[in-house]
Amino acid sequence: MKERVSILDGNTFLVCDRRGDIEPSFDFPTGLFSFDTRFLSTWLLTLNGQRLHTLSIDDAESYRTRFFLVPGEPTHYLDAKVSVIRSRSIGGSFAEELTVLNHSEQEVGFTLRLDMAADFADLFEIKHQRQKKGRSVPTVRDGELRIGYQREAFHREVVVSTSAPGDIDEQGMTFRIRVAPHGEWTTRLHVATVIYGARGEDIRATLPLGGHRSAGAIHAEQDELLNRAPQLGCDCQPLAGAYRRSLNDLAALRYESITLGVRLLAAGLPWFMTLFGRDSIFTSLQVLPFLPELISPTILMLAGLQGSRLDDFRDEEPGKILHELRYGETAGFEEQPHSPYYGSADTSPLFVVLLDEYERWTGDATMVRQLEFQARGALDWIDSYGDLLGTGYVWYRTRNPETGLQNQCWKDSWDSISYRDGRLPGFPRATCELQGYAYDAKLRGARLARTFWNDPAYADRLEREAAALKERFNRDFWIPDREYYALALDPEGKQVDALSSNIGHLLWSGIVDDSRAGRIAEHLLGPRLFSGWGVRTLADDEGRYNPIGYHVGTVWPFDNSIIAWGLWKYGFREEAGRICEAILDASRYFDGRLPEAFAGYERDLTDYPVQYPTACSPQAWSAGTPLLLLRVMLGLEPQGEHLIIDPAVPDGMGRVELLDIPGRWGRVDALGRSRTPHDHRDKH
Numbered sequence: 001m002k003e004r005v006s007i008l009d010g011n012t013f014l015v016c017d018r019r020g021d022i023e024p025s026f027d028f029p030t031g032l033f034s035f036d037t038r039f040l041s042t043w044l045l046t047l048n049g050q051r052l053h054t055l056s057i058d059d060a061e062s063y064r065t066r067f068f069l070v071p072g073e074p075t076h077y078l079d080a081k082v083s084v085i086r087s088r089s090i091g092g093s094f095a096e097e098l099t100v101l102n103h104s105e106q107e108v109g110f111t112l113r114l115d116m117a118a119d120f121a122d123l124f125e126i127k128h129q130r131q132k133k134g135r136s137v138p139t140v141r142d143g144e145l146r147i148g149y150q151r152e153a154f155h156r157e158v159v160v161s162t163s164a165p166g167d168i169d170e171q172g173m174t175f176r177i178r179v180a181p182h183g184e185w186t187t188r189l190h191v192a193t194v195i196y197g198a199r200g201e202d203i204r205a206t207l208p209l210g211g212h213r214s215a216g217a218i219h220a221e222q223d224e225l226l227n228r229a230p231q232l233g234c235d236c237q238p239l240a241g242a243y244r245r246s247l248n249d250l251a252a253l254r255y256e257s258i259t260l261g262v263r264l265l266a267a268g269l270p271w272f273m274t275l276f277g278r279d280s281i282f283t284s285l286q287v288l289p290f291l292p293e294l295i296s297p298t299i300l301m302l303a304g305l306q307g308s309r310l311d312d313f314r315d316e317e318p319g320k321i322l323h324e325l326r327y328g329e330t331a332g333f334e335e336q337p338h339s340p341y342y343g344s345a346d347t348s349p350l351f352v353v354l355l356d357e358y359e360r361w362t363g364d365a366t367m368v369r370q371l372e373f374q375a376r377g378a379l380d381w382i383d384s385y386g387d388l389l390g391t392g393y394v395w396y397r398t399r400n401p402e403t404g405l406q407n408q409c410w411k412d413s414w415d416s417i418s419y420r421d422g423r424l425p426g427f428p429r430a431t432c433e434l435q436g437y438a439y440d441a442k443l444r445g446a447r448l449a450r451t452f453w454n455d456p457a458y459a460d461r462l463e464r465e466a467a468a469l470k471e472r473f474n475r476d477f478w479i480p481d482r483e484y485y486a487l488a489l490d491p492e493g494k495q496v497d498a499l500s501s502n503i504g505h506l507l508w509s510g511i512v513d514d515s516r517a518g519r520i521a522e523h524l525l526g527p528r529l530f531s532g533w534g535v536r537t538l539a540d541d542e543g544r545y546n547p548i549g550y551h552v553g554t555v556w557p558f559d560n561s562i563i564a565w566g567l568w569k570y571g572f573r574e575e576a577g578r579i580c581e582a583i584l585d586a587s588r589y590f591d592g593r594l595p596e597a598f599a600g601y602e603r604d605l606t607d608y609p610v611q612y613p614t615a616c617s618p619q620a621w622s623a624g625t626p627l628l629l630l631r632v633m634l635g636l637e638p639q640g641e642h643l644i645i646d647p648a649v650p651d652g653m654g655r656v657e658l659l660d661i662p663g664r665w666g667r668v669d670a671l672g673r674s675r676t677p678h679d680h681r682d683k684h
Helices: 122-130 215-228 235-250 277-289 296-304 347-362 364-372 372-383 430-452 456-476 502-509 514-524 557-569 574-590 625-634
Strands: 004-008 012-016 031-034 037-040 043-049 050-059 064-071 084-092 091-102 106-116 135-143 146-150 154-162 167-168 171-178 184-194 231-234 254-256 263-265 636-639 640-647 657-665 666-673
Touching: 004 050, 004 064, 004 084, 004 625, 012 084, 037 122, 037 154, 037 184, 037 625, 037 666, 043 050, 043 084, 043 171, 050 640, 084 215, 091 106, 091 171, 106 231, 135 263, 146 167, 171 184, 215 235, 215 574, 231 235, 235 254, 235 574, 235 625, 263 277, 277 296, 277 557, 277 625, 296 364, 347 364, 347 372, 347 430, 347 657, 364 372, 372 430, 430 456, 502 514, 502 557, 514 574, 557 574, 574 625, 625 657, 625 666, 640 666
Parallel strands: none
Antiparallel strands: 004 012, 012 031, 031 037, 043 106, 050 064, 064 084, 084 091, 091 184, 106 171, 135 146, 146 154, 154 184, 167 171, 231 657, 254 263, 636 640, 657 666
C-alpha cells in the first residue's frame, strides 16, 4: 500500500504521496480538498525531467510539512549533486516553497517543472468514480494559472501564482534556472481555492476567520487550545504521546461552517471532513471533560438542523438529528441526499445523552432550557418514527433505497449486521445498542425535565418507559444458551445472533441487567472478541468475520473507548484497564495517532497492530479515544457541583496526573497510581 502524507487546517486539506506529489487516481486518491471539492488533482514535480526520491519527511505538525528530495531512484550509494526541499503549509489556501540546492563546485542549470491540474471532483465522485457534468477551463493571466469550473450556479476556481518568474502554461509552470556553486534557488507558490456564491463573491471571505489563515495564526490557535486543556503528567510514554497527538489533531480538525460561520469538529480525513451527527456526538462526549468549550457549537448546530418534515430522499423525519452535512456539487444538485442527510437511527437519542452530559459537566442550564423543544423532539422521535414496527424498539430502514444508507447504526457498512452463519437479516433491523441509547436518553431526558423544564409528569413517564424498555430488552435480546445479547432483531422479531462489540455499548448505556453484566465483561475480554490490541467489532468465529473487514473484525479505538467506559460504569475496573492498556499500546505503532480502525489479528500473530488499508487518520473519535481512556482510568464522574475522582490505573502504568480539569466546579486535579510501580523495561 502506498503511504499518504497529509496536512490540514479544518475543512481544507492536502493528501499526497511521500514525494509530495499529487497524481489523478481513484484507488489512491490524493489532492487539495476544500469543502468536499478537490481543487488540485495534479501537482507533480520533476527536475530535468526526472521524478524525485524522498530522503526524509518532516510532518510533525498538522498544518505544514517538509520533504527532502533528490533526483532519480534510490541506490545503495547515493552521492547527489543536487537536492530539493519542498516546504508547504495550509490555512484555507495552500502554499509551497521550492528550494533547489546545488551541492557541486560549478554553476549548474536546471529545468524545474510542476505539472498542475484541477478536476474539481466531488468526494462522492471520487469514491464512486463518476464523471463531471460541468465545464473546466484553464487560463493564464497576469502571471497566474487560473482553472475555473462551472455547472450552472455551482462555481469553483483555483488560482496558482509564483514569486519567481517562470513559463506558465495551462498545464503547469516551468522554471529554467541557474544555481551558483553550493548555492540555492527558491520560489514560493501560492494556491488559492475560491468558492463562489450566488452573487459572485468568495463565500469564505465572509466568514469570521476569512477562510484563510497563516501558519503562524494556526500555530498560535493550536497552542492556545493545548494550553487550555488539562496538563498531563505520567510515567507511561504511550499515554503521554497519544494525549498530546490527540489534542493536536482535534485542534487541526476544527473548521468553520460555510453556512453558519461557527467552529465545529470535522469527523476525519480524508472522507469525512464535515459535521457528522453520530461522530460529532461521540467525539463531544470524549472531549467534554477536557475542552468543554468546543462542545456547545456542535450541540447548537445539530439542534438547529434537526429534522422537521418527512423527506424520503434525505431520510428526514420530525425530531431526527442529522447524520451528515455536505457542501459539494453532488449534494447541491441532489445527486446525493447530504444537504443534510438524516440516515442515522442513533443520533436522536445520543443527542439527548450529550445534552445531559454537557450540563452535568458545565452547569450550563441556559442551553438545556434553550433546547427543550429540540430535546423533546428527539425523545418523541424514539417512540414514533423510530419504532417502525410498534414493538417498543428503535428500528431502521431507509426511506431512500436508491442512495440512502442500508445500515443506520454506527456500523453502517452493508454487511455489518449478520447472523452467526453469515446470513444478512432483512429490514427493518433493531440493533441492540440502539435500544441502550434509547434507554439512556429516556433516563437523562427525565432528569432534564424534572430539573430544568418544570415537567415532573413528563419525567415520571420517561422513567416508566425506560424501565419497561430495559425489562423488555433483557427478555427479547438475551440468548440464554450463549449468554450474550443478540446483535439485533430481524423484521420477524427473531434474534440476529452474532457476537459483536455492540454489547459493550450496552454496558455504557446501563440497559444490561446487573446479573448478566459479568458474563458480558467475560465475552468482551475473551479470546473470541479481544485480540490483545482491543475488542474486535465481530467475534473471530462468526461467519462474516474478517480481521481486515471494515465492521466485521477490525478493532476500532473509538468503540473500545466506549466499551471501557461501560465496563467502568458496571464496576469492572480491571477489565476496563486492560482495554485502556491495549489501545494505548497500539498507539505507539501509529506515532500516537490512533487511526479509524486497525486489523483484528491476534496480537501473538503479528506482534504489532496492522493498519487497516483505507482508515481515516486523523479521525475525530479516534483522536478523542485517549481522552476518554484517561477519564476511565482516573474514574472521573461529575456529581452535582463536584467532580468525583476514583482512579484505577492499570498495573505497571505508574503515575497518571491530570491537572486543571475544567467544569462547573472550576478546575481540579486528579492523581492516580497503579498498584505496581512503572517498569521502564516493560511495554510501557
